Amino acid sequence: xxxxxxxxxxxxxxxxLALILATTWIQAVAGPGYRDDPRNPRLSAxxxxxxxxxxxxxxAVVAGHSDPNPxxxxxxxRVYPTVDRYAHTVGYVSVLFGSRGLERARESDxxxxxxxxxxxxxxxxxxxxxxxxxxxxxFDDELQQAAVEALDGSRGSxxxxxxxxxxxxxxxxxxxxxxxSLVGSDAGPAGKALEEDPGLPLLHRTxxxxxxxxxxxxxxxxxxxxxxxxxxxxxxxPDPEALELPGTSATIHNYDDGLCGDGESVTLTxxxxxxxxxxxxALGMQVGAEALTETAEAFGFNQEIPYDLPxxxxxxxxAADFSDDPAxxxxxxxxxxxxxxTPIQMALVAAAVANDGNIMIPYVVGxxxxxxxxxxxxxxxxxxxxxxxxxxxxxxxxxxxxxxxxGTGRNAAVPDVRVAGKTGTAExxxxxxxxxxxxxxxxxxxxxxxQIALAIVLEDGGPAGETASGGSxxxxxxxxxxxxxxx
Amino acid sequence: MTxxxxxxxxxxxxxxxxxxxxxxxxxxxxxxDANVALTFVSFALAFGSLHVSFRLWAPNANPLIxxxxxxxxxxxxxxxxxxxxxxxxxxxxxxxLAGVAGAVVVWLLRNSGVAVLRRYRYLFLAAAIVLLLLPLxxxxxxxxxxxVNGSRLWVRIDLPFAVRAVSFQPGELAKVFxxxxxxxxxxxxxxxxxxxxxxxxxxxxxxxxxxxxxIVAAGAAFVVLVYQRxxxxxxxxxxxxxxxxxxxxxxxxxxxxxxxxxxxxxAAAYTMFSHVQTRISAWIDPFADYTGAGYQTAQGLFxxxxxSLTGSGLGLGRPDLIPAAATDxxxxxxxxxxGLAGSVAIITAYAFLVAVGFGIALRSRxxxxxxxxxxxxxxxxxxxxxxxxxxxxxxPLTGITLPFMSYGxxxxxxxxxxxxxxxxxxxxxxx
Numbered sequence: 001x002x003x004x005x006x007x008x009x010x011x012x013x014x015x016x017l018a019l020i021l022a023t024t025w026i027q028a029v030a031g032p033g034y035r036d037d038p039r040n041p042r043l044s045a046x047x048x049x050x051x052x053x054x055x056x057x058x059x060a061v062v063a064g065h066s067d068p069n070p071x072x073x074x075x076x077x078r079v080y081p082t083v084d085r086y087a088h089t090v091g092y093v094s095v096l097f098g099s100r101g102l103e104r105a106r107e108s109d110x111x112x113x114x115x116x117x118x119x120x121x122x123x124x125x126x127x128x129x130x131x132x133x134x135x136x137x138x139f140d141d142e143l144q145q146a147a148v149e150a151l152d153g154s155r156g157s158x159x160x161x162x163x164x165x166x167x168x169x170x171x172x173x174x175x176x177x178x179x180x181s182l183v184g185s186d187a188g189p190a191g192k193a194l195e196e197d198p199g200l201p202l203l204h205r206t207x208x209x210x211x212x213x214x215x216x217x218x219x220x221x222x223x224x225x226x227x228x229x230x231x232x233x234x235x236x237x238p239d240p241e242a243l244e245l246p247g248t249s250a251t252i253h254n255y256d257d258g259l260c261g262d263g264e265s266v267t268l269t270x271x272x273x274x275x276x277x278x279x280x281x282a283l284g285m286q287v288g289a290e291a292l293t294e295t296a297e298a299f300g301f302n303q304e305i306p307y308d309l310p311x312x313x314x315x316x317x318x319a320a321d322f323s324d325d326p327a328x329x330x331x332x333x334x335x336x337x338x339x340x341x342t343p344i345q346m347a348l349v350a351a352a353v354a355n356d357g358n359i360m361i362p363y364v365v366g367x368x369x370x371x372x373x374x375x376x377x378x379x380x381x382x383x384x385x386x387x388x389x390x391x392x393x394x395x396x397x398x399x400x401x402x403x404x405x406x407g408t409g410r411n412a413a414v415p416d417v418r419v420a421g422k423t424g425t426a427e428x429x430x431x432x433x434x435x436x437x438x439x440x441x442x443x444x445x446x447x448x449x450x451q452i453a454l455a456i457v458l459e460d461g462g463p464a465g466e467t468a469s470g471g472s473x474x475x476x477x478x479x480x481x482x483x484x485x486x487x
Numbered sequence: 488m489t490x491x492x493x494x495x496x497x498x499x500x501x502x503x504x505x506x507x508x509x510x511x512x513x514x515x516x517x518x519x520d521a522n523v524a525l526t527f528v529s530f531a532l533a534f535g536s537l538h539v540s541f542r543l544w545a546p547n548a549n550p551l552i553x554x555x556x557x558x559x560x561x562x563x564x565x566x567x568x569x570x571x572x573x574x575x576x577x578x579x580x581x582x583x584l585a586g587v588a589g590a591v592v593v594w595l596l597r598n599s600g601v602a603v604l605r606r607y608r609y610l611f612l613a614a615a616i617v618l619l620l621l622p623l624x625x626x627x628x629x630x631x632x633x634x635v636n637g638s639r640l641w642v643r644i645d646l647p648f649a650v651r652a653v654s655f656q657p658g659e660l661a662k663v664f665x666x667x668x669x670x671x672x673x674x675x676x677x678x679x680x681x682x683x684x685x686x687x688x689x690x691x692x693x694x695x696x697x698x699x700x701x702i703v704a705a706g707a708a709f710v711v712l713v714y715q716r717x718x719x720x721x722x723x724x725x726x727x728x729x730x731x732x733x734x735x736x737x738x739x740x741x742x743x744x745x746x747x748x749x750x751x752x753x754a755a756a757y758t759m760f761s762h763v764q765t766r767i768s769a770w771i772d773p774f775a776d777y778t779g780a781g782y783q784t785a786q787g788l789f790x791x792x793x794x795s796l797t798g799s800g801l802g803l804g805r806p807d808l809i810p811a812a813a814t815d816x817x818x819x820x821x822x823x824x825x826g827l828a829g830s831v832a833i834i835t836a837y838a839f840l841v842a843v844g845f846g847i848a849l850r851s852r853x854x855x856x857x858x859x860x861x862x863x864x865x866x867x868x869x870x871x872x873x874x875x876x877x878x879x880x881x882x883p884l885t886g887i888t889l890p891f892m893s894y895g896x897x898x899x900x901x902x903x904x905x906x907x908x909x910x911x912x913x914x915x916x917x918x
Contacts, residue, residue: 002849004737005861008730009845012868016838019872020831022879026791027827034792039777039785042793042805051516074515112516 048095048183049075052110053132055090055102058366061141063090064103064179066132078103078183084176085148086139088204089309089364092179097191101204102135102365105309109133109368131371138167138366143452146484147172150477156458157205157343160481163351163440163453165381166360169485170454173205207311210340211457214426215275215408215470216436217335219349219396222272222280224287224295226392231283233269233395243278245327252281252330255425255469272399273407275423277334284333289323292316292333298387299349300359306384307344308364314345335424346438347455349387353400353420354440354453357393359384401443404475409437411475414482418443421478423470432461437474441482452485454478489550490542496550497538500557501530507565507801508575514802522572526564529579530557533586537907540590544597545914549847552913555840556891556906560899562833563892566820569802570813574894581896588900589907600915601908605855608671615664618657622715658720659888659897662727663904666866669731670859677735677854716762719877719885723870725749730865734848735858770883783810787819787878791830798826813894815886818875833892834875841868847913856912863905 026034034040055064063086066076078093080086091101103110112132147158151174160170175197181190194202203209225231239261242251260266260276271279284292296316297303305311317338322328331337344362352359360381367378388396400420403409409421421439428434440453456477461468505527509519534557541548560582568575596603604611621642622632633641633654643654729745756763765780773781773788786809794804806812806820813820822830844864851857867890877884888898890905 005734005845005848005857008734008861008865009842012841012845012865012872013838015868015872015876016834016841018881019834019875019879022876022881023791023822023830023834024827026788026879027795027822027830031792031795034788035795037789037792039774040789040793041808042789045805045808 045095048078048093051076051112051132052078052093052103053134053371055086055110055135055137057086057137057139057141057144059141063137063139080179083178083180085141085144085172086137087176087179088173088206089137089139089171090179092182094182094187094191095184097182097187100202102137102308106135106365109135129370129372133376134369134371134373135365136367136369137364138162138169139171139364140169140485143170143481143485144172146170146481148174148176150480151458152463154458154462155199155205155460156456156462157209158454158456158477158481159206159343159347160452160454160485161347161351161362163354163451164360166351166362166384167366167379167381168362168364169452170481171206171364173203175199175201177201204309205457206343207305207307207309208342210312210314210342211434211436211459212337212339212426212428213335213341213346214424214434214436215277215280215335216346216349216422216424216438216455217333217339217341218272218275218280219353219400219422219438220296220299220335221284221287221292221333222268222396222399223299223388223392224291225268225283226395227295227388228287228291230287230291231268233267233272233399235268236265237268237271237279237282239263239266240278243281243330245281245330246285247325248327250327252277252334254278269399269402272422273402275403275408280334281330285326285329287333289319289321289329289332292329293319295388296339298385299352300345300385300387301339301341305342305344305348306361311344312342314341315339336427343455343457346436347453350400350421350438350440350455351453352387353393353396354443354451355393356390357386357388359387397443400439404439408469408471409439409475409478411471412437412439412478412482414441414479414486417441417482417486419479419482421475423475425469425471428460432466432468434459435461435464435468435470435473437470437478439478441486450486452482454481456481490538490546493541493550493553494538496554497534497557500554500561501527501534503558504530504561504564507561508568510800511565511569511802514800522568522575525576525579526568529582530561530564533582533903534560536583536586536590537593537903537910540593540907541910541914544593545911547914547917548910549843549913551843552840552906552910555836555843556902559833559836559840559891562821562825562829563817563889563894565801566806566817566824566892567813567894569824570807570820574813577896578894578899581899584896585899585903589903592904592907593911596911601856601859601911602853604667604859605671605674608668611664611671612668615661615668618661618664621657656895656897658715658717659895659901660904662720662724662866663863663901663908665724666727666731666862667859669728670855670862673731673735673858674853674855677858716760717886718756718763718766718883719873719887721752722749722873722885723866723887725752726869726873727862727865730869731858731862734861734865735854766883770877770880773880783816784878784880784884786810787816788880790816790819790823791879794823794826794830796827798822798824798829800824811886814888815874815893816878817889817893819878821892837868837871837890840864844868844909847909847916850916851912852916856915860909860912863909867902867905 051066056062063082064080067079069075089101091103093099093103110132147170157173161168177194239259242253244251254277260279261270293316301314301316332339348359361384363379367375369375397420400422404412404419404421408423412419412421419441420443424436426434435458437456445451456474462473464473505523508526509523537553567578624631630644633643641654642657732741769780769784773784777785790809801824804823806823809816809819841864848857848860870890873885874887874889876882888895890902
């Protein structure tokens with residue numbers, strides 16, 4: 001009389017086996033699909049509702065913090081008190097729009113480690129602090145504010161860093177946006193408006209956009225000439241009104257369509273200070289594609305710049321692609337044609353000149369601190385690459401200082417500060433030029449004195465439109481920033 | 488010796504529950520508080536009472552029943568606490584009440600054994616039917632039914648002095664009473680039912696007089712439950728009847744009839760009730776009507792998928808996003824926070840409990856005890872199977888609780904009674 005009972009046992013146990021198989025299917029095989037389904041409310045609710053650490057600037061201005069919700073103190077609301085000032089670097093966490101910036105890149109530091117996983121519990125038992133970490137950024141809030149004000153709503157960006165350490169002091173991309181408007185589950189319309197805005201306010205222009213660097217690239221061309229020994233500051237070049245490009249009917253003119261010097265000859269120094277295209281096109285063809293590309297790559301072109309956020313690679317064409325095309329070589333050596341650079345890359349070019357030819361790894365997270373405010377880990381300034389020799393750097397530094405003293409960069413001058421820089425006016429077909437300024441100050445700082453290198457770009461000429469030049473629009477902004485930072 | 492082993496395991500389960508509650512508090516940003524101690528005390532009282540009653544009045548009871556029950560209840564109450572600490576405070580009371588009630592049952596049966604239940608079989612039948620009918624009482628009465636989520640299976644008692652109405656689900660208790668009745672009835676008739684038969688065509692059909700009361704009981708229960716729109720309990724009771732008939736007679740006729748009847752009833756319910764239709768379509772594709780009928784099933788799938796292999800960790804998932812997570816969808820909530828590891832452990836624990844229960848039935852020399860043990864085990868096994876199968880989409884979703892784990896006093900009480908009865912039956916076989 002037990003046989004039927006036995007059959008029921010087997011039937012039920014088979015049923016349980018089927019449950020295990022079905023559960024395994026759902027959790028182990030189909031699991032990621034359900035987990036990552038956009039309709040899964042967990043994804044965003046979890047990320048947004050957890051307590052996250054504070055993000056503060058070097059001078060302790062809070063750029064992001066979490067407030068416990070009054071009705072449910074276990075969930076938190078992310079608040080960005082600085083509104084749009086650090087929006088691109090700090091980023092946001094949003095229920096509807098995912099996360100960006102440091103909120104995304106440093107999520108593992110910023111979220112609580114308080115969990116019931118074995119490692120979480122072990123960590124707690126061993127006295128580890130499960131509370132979220134905060135980030136202290138290397139930003140100088142006064143400088144950042146000055147940069148926001150200087151850009152004054154124009155589309156463009158400014159990035160400033162300490163050339164000796166790589167610490168980023170300011171990074172502004174305009175137009176900006178208010179990350180607070182993207183946080184909540186009611187942010188749909190605000191987010192859609194930002195995504196569709198023709199000014200692309202969500203674009204992080206300092207690191208995620210490349211522009212033709214224009215004449216600021218002459219620093220690289222000059223470096224190639226110095227490193228290869230093809231020319232020195234006193235080397236003389238002919239001074240034509242226009243330079244005919246071999247193999248084409250095209251000619252290279254100077255910015256004002258005039259002569260560079262007296263019409264006879266001009267030194268490299270004079271040509272650099274006045275940013276003469278005729279001279280640099282000739283110099284570029286002498287230097288050749290090999291040395292141009294090699295030097296650009298020594299400065300970081302064609303490479304991923306190591307940074308706390310992903311940086312778009314700045315591009316210099318392969319030497320083989322233009323070595324037998326003197327016209328292309330000439331145009332590339334002027335920072336036009338196929339050369340494209342992010343603002344951070346050109347800031348690193350200026351920083352290399354300031355720092356004896358060495359480029360430090362740029363960083364914005366200065367240290368990670370615990371809930372109690374103790375520093376848990378600190379970013380050590382690290383050499384990224386030796387771009388050029390100290391001797392070449394010294395010559396370039398001198399050339400760039402003269403640009404500000406008596407050349408195209410006069411508007412960047414600051415009383416009693418030795419400012420060095422290079423302007424750029426990158427022609428763009430069909431619209432006003434992008435105007436550039438790269439530079440640093442002070443030249444040869446006293447021990448303990450702080451130094452700043454920067455790159456400024458205004459798209460489509462900024463407020464000046466088609467009459468804009470790097471010297472007239474970007475250089476005055478540099479002066480304001482040098483003043484703000486160096487007092 | 489066995490009793491000491493049992494005590495150690497119960498203690499382990501009690502510690503598990505307390506540590507789990509502590510983990511949840513910790514994960515939520517809190518620190519240890521009275522909840523941890525109260526959880527420990529309630530588990531110690533509930534399962535301690537059962538354990539002591541076994542020690543005193545059923546010393547040879549199978550020592551595996553209570554440890555498995557403690558384990559399941561521990562995981563369940565941790566998750567209830569995680570979902571709603573206030574609900575967990577009530578659940579602690581229910582747990583103690585259920586444990587003490589189970590112990591009282593063991594005490595009541597101390598001299599005469601479970602055999603005494605046979606004498607009152609029609610009383611149990613009547614009680615079961617009354618209990619099943621209770622939710623149909625009109626709303627105006629002090630004791631009245633209540634419709635929750637479209638099913639009328641709750642009873643509320645409005646006490647003038649009580650802060651809140653006392654509610655319970657009488658169906659939970661009714662199914663235990665019905666099992667007692669069926670076991671008793673079948674113990675008397677099974678021999679006749681399995682031997683005496685008529686030939687109708689190629690089929691050998693039992694005498695109608697043997698079958699009458701069983702069909703009446705089943706039919707009544709079924710009609711009531713369909714009227715109350717409780718698909719899960721209908722399937723559960725139906726499975727119980729068929730399973731017990733088959734266990735008692737060993738005749739495929741009952742299984743075949745049962746399957747045909749289930750299919751017919753299912754088809755009838757499908758054409759008659761729109762809520763059955765939406766259940767079926769939500770089963771076939773929960774995402775077709777994601778915001779409507781499929782929402783709960785879809786949320787369960789999201790929860791389980793998010794839990795993945797090892798789970799989010801206690802207190803760190805979002806099972807609160809699943810509708811009815813503390814009751815019907817308890818399994819999905821645990822699967823999210825403990826992962827596949829946790830869900831397989833739970834299914835295995837139920838399978839283990841079912842194996843223990845049937846082991847008791849197989850060893851029973853007495854028909855009544857055998858059928859009762861088998862019936863009670865079918866109840867636990869089928870109920871846990873049906874609700875989990877609904878959540879993992881093996882079967883259409885049926886709204887029933889997970890024994891020992893879900894929030895709910897009635898459910899816990901029924902589960903504790905089943906544990907007490909199984910313990911007592913196993914004791915009687917070994918003495």
